[in-house]
Amino acid sequence: MTDIAPQFVVVTGASRGIGRALAERAAAAGARVALLARSEGPLRALADALGPRAHALPCDLADPAAVARAAASIAALDPAGPDVLVNNAGLFTLAPVVDTTPDAFRATLDTNLVAPFLLVRALLPALRRRANATIVTVGSIADRAAFPGNAAYAASKFGVRALHEVLRAELAGSGVRAVLVSPGPVDTPLWDAHDPDATPGFTKRAMMLRPEDVADAAWWAATRPAHVNVDELRLSRS
Secondary structure, eight states, X not given: OOXXXXXXXXXXXXXXXXXXXXXXXXXXXXXEEEEEESOHHHHHHHHHHHOTTEEEEEOOTTOXXXXXXXXXXXXXXXXXXXXXXXXXXXXXOOBOGGGOOHHHHHHHHIIIIIHHHHHHHHHHHHHHHSSSEEEEEEOOGGGTOOOTTBHHHHHHHHHHHHHHHHHHHHHTTTTEEEEEEEESOBOSGGGTTTOGGGSTTSOOGGGSBOHHHHHHHHHHXXXXXXXXXXXXXXXXXX
């Protein structure tokens, strides 16, 4: 019945928002943290702030070759692999279907869906060798609810929820747990380009969840006793 104390945590999209909050939460608990994101400057600044147990691994997660290099770097940090992998990196696009270009649609799926698949596939053998390991997937309210202008984002999040469900079925009894955390709107820099405060029908930023809310929920799920799998957490603003 003892809570798990993760020792090595991998977080994607770690340079800002939910990923940064999760990295800070893991580091505060004493875990070594591998930080993945495209934004090299903010990523290295975060690693410096978190101390010597934080490692910046700049990576374009939409690039399969870059993901493979990041997986190799993770293995070099610890050949036993991580005991928590958090797939959080996301690309947020808003446009009606008719205005969504094929390139924008493809880029959203590459970052939000294909990248988690590639990283899980690369790290799964090491995760299976761990006595206890957890894959945390950060979903969204958009992984089960459709909204206008959400064609690319919703397609990617519905897909990532399906990937989570398949992993949960395949990994049952293996010692690797699969957790889906699906928050409602969260006040992160992903909204900066869209100004929800000035857009009718959008949740105002003051009424959104905070990145730390999602990080705390994900960390709670990843630290449950080994016999407990938190299949899914759905978060909303009370």
